[in-house]
Amino acid sequence: MLTYLLVGVVGGGLWYLFIRPLNHFERMVYQFTLPTLMVKDPELIKELTIKYFDHFTDHRAFIRPDIDPLWSNNLFALTDQKWREMRTTLSGFFTSSKMKHMFEVINEVAQNFSTHLIKKEENLIELEMKDTFARKDMINLLLETRKGHKIEEGNTIETGYATVQEDSYFGRFQNLHHYCMQYFQNSIFPDKVKFKQTKYMSDDDITSQVLIFFFAGFDTVSTALCYSAHELAMNKNIQDRFREEIRETHKLHNGILTYDSLLKMKYMDMVYCEILRKWPPVFLMDRVCTKPYTIEPKYPDEKTGDFKMGDMFWLPMFGLHRDPKYFLKPEVFDPERFSDENRDQIIPYSYIPFGSGPRNCIGSRFAILESKALIYNLLLNFEIVPTKKTANPLKHLRGSFQNAVEGGFHVGLKRIKQ
Numbered sequence: 001m002l003t004y005l006l007v008g009v010v011g012g013g014l015w016y017l018f019i020r021p022l023n024h025f026e027r028m029v030y031q032f033t034l035p036t037l038m039v040k041d042p043e044l045i046k047e048l049t050i051k052y053f054d055h056f057t058d059h060r061a062f063i064r065p066d067i068d069p070l071w072s073n074n075l076f077a078l079t080d081q082k083w084r085e086m087r088t089t090l091s092g093f094f095t096s097s098k099m100k101h102m103f104e105v106i107n108e109v110a111q112n113f114s115t116h117l118i119k120k121e122e123n124l125i126e127l128e129m130k131d132t133f134a135r136k137d138m139i140n141l142l143l144e145t146r147k148g149h150k151i152e153e154g155n156t157i158e159t160g161y162a163t164v165q166e167d168s169y170f171g172r173f174q175n176l177h178h179y180c181m182q183y184f185q186n187s188i189f190p191d192k193v194k195f196k197q198t199k200y201m202s203d204d205d206i207t208s209q210v211l212i213f214f215f216a217g218f219d220t221v222s223t224a225l226c227y228s229a230h231e232l233a234m235n236k237n238i239q240d241r242f243r244e245e246i247r248e249t250h251k252l253h254n255g256i257l258t259y260d261s262l263l264k265m266k267y268m269d270m271v272y273c274e275i276l277r278k279w280p281p282v283f284l285m286d287r288v289c290t291k292p293y294t295i296e297p298k299y300p301d302e303k304t305g306d307f308k309m310g311d312m313f314w315l316p317m318f319g320l321h322r323d324p325k326y327f328l329k330p331e332v333f334d335p336e337r338f339s340d341e342n343r344d345q346i347i348p349y350s351y352i353p354f355g356s357g358p359r360n361c362i363g364s365r366f367a368i369l370e371s372k373a374l375i376y377n378l379l380l381n382f383e384i385v386p387t388k389k390t391a392n393p394l395k396h397l398r399g400s401f402q403n404a405v406e407g408g409f410h411v412g413l414k415r416i417k418q
């Protein structure tokens with residue numbers, strides 16, 4: 001009896017402290033002693049991230065500027081006015097025309113990825129994408145940073161950031177990213193960037209931005225690609241239809257992929273949007289209150305939600321994207337959710353893989369472009385199939401800070417004879 005009482009009291013206390021629903025829109029969680037509002041209501045997401053963005057401009061700082069200036073000066077970590085100025089400067093580097101300008105490089109490396117696999121001359125290449133990429137390439141990246149701006153003949157590609165060995169398949173994709181980052185550094189940031197007519201970005205500022213572009217895009221894009229490979233392997237019909245569209249585009253443009261033709265591919269876009277819906281690489285994002293704010297109650301029995309400076313809220317991407325209120329049968333991989341007819345039914349701000357408002361992902365265009373270029377070249381030459389090692393359903397690895405799955409992403413690549 002006493003045990004039941006104890007369990008009831010402790011359980012109730014924990015529930016009250018950590019997961020009690022307060023209002024229609026929210027759930028309070030604690031990061032140790034720091035109360036954090038988990039915002040579940042799309043309308044409130046809009047209110048806090050767009051309409052009253054001025055009250056919640058920053059992400060939480062993990063590293064003090066005096067300890068690591070390189071980290072704290074990057075766009076993700078910058079706060080308030082410094083963030084505004086840097087964001088204004090950097091936004092110009094991610095416009096459609098800049099992406100168009102980079103496309104040749106992006107596609108060249110994406111093609112190289114497929115060519116390398118074709119050279120294997122194996123009927124079925126069995127791969128674990130994430131593992132290969134994470135273990136081998138991070139080591140290479142850290143140890144072999146060197147100069148150079150070329151793709152060499154043979155089995156090794158050199159970039160300004162890394163040398164990736166020939167058996168490292170998704171590393172070849174990573175090179176796409178490294179290569180483009182080098183482009184940013186060499187071509188878009190010549191010597192010093194002019195900053196608001198009077199100021200200049202220092203070398204350290206530039207390095208900080210290149211650092212965050214690399215890290216923010218490093219794991220996210222390759223994670224999205226791993227999930228893409230898995231879902232396409234498990235959904236043959238979708239893969240076949242997707243390849244059909246790729247072949248049509250290939251034929252129509254005499255085998256030359258252009259920026260415009262890639263982005264015109266509707267089914268590709270539907271598939272990639274659905275990947276980011278079902279498997280958002282960033283499953284949670286934070287904001288810190290920088291100016292006091294009160295959320296007004298919506299229903300008579302609700303209380304106001306008072307934010308003071310330093311309080312936080314979280315945007316739960318994964319939770320929203322898997323909520324049956326917003327996406328029917330959320331576990332089902334269904335690109336039709338993003339067809340022209342159905343897209344309008346998606347409740348605004350229930351789908352936010354790149355975050356929301358002025359602080360959203362600055363690299364989203366770039367991420368989409370490099371992912372699509374890689375998938376295009378891959379599907380043109382290979383059928384992605386499940387192997388004995390393919391886990392289905394995938395299970396997220398608990399206790400990992402990264403977005404990883406139990407046992408890894410195993411698929412097979414079957415060469416398509418042209």
Ligand code: HEM
Pocket residue numbers: 075076077087212213214216217218220221224280281282285286353354355356357358359360361362363364366367368
């Ligand atoms: C599929 C790939 C990617 C996903 C899902 C993703 C997602 C996100 C999310 C959710 C945020 C936070 C947005 C918010 O707080 O509202 C973010 C911020 C950011 N991302 Fe990405 N990202 C991706 C790829 C990239 C790439 C390729 C780059 C760089 C080239 C990049 C650079 C950044 C930067 C610099 C920020 C901070 C923006 C700021 O604070 O102003 N991301 N990203």
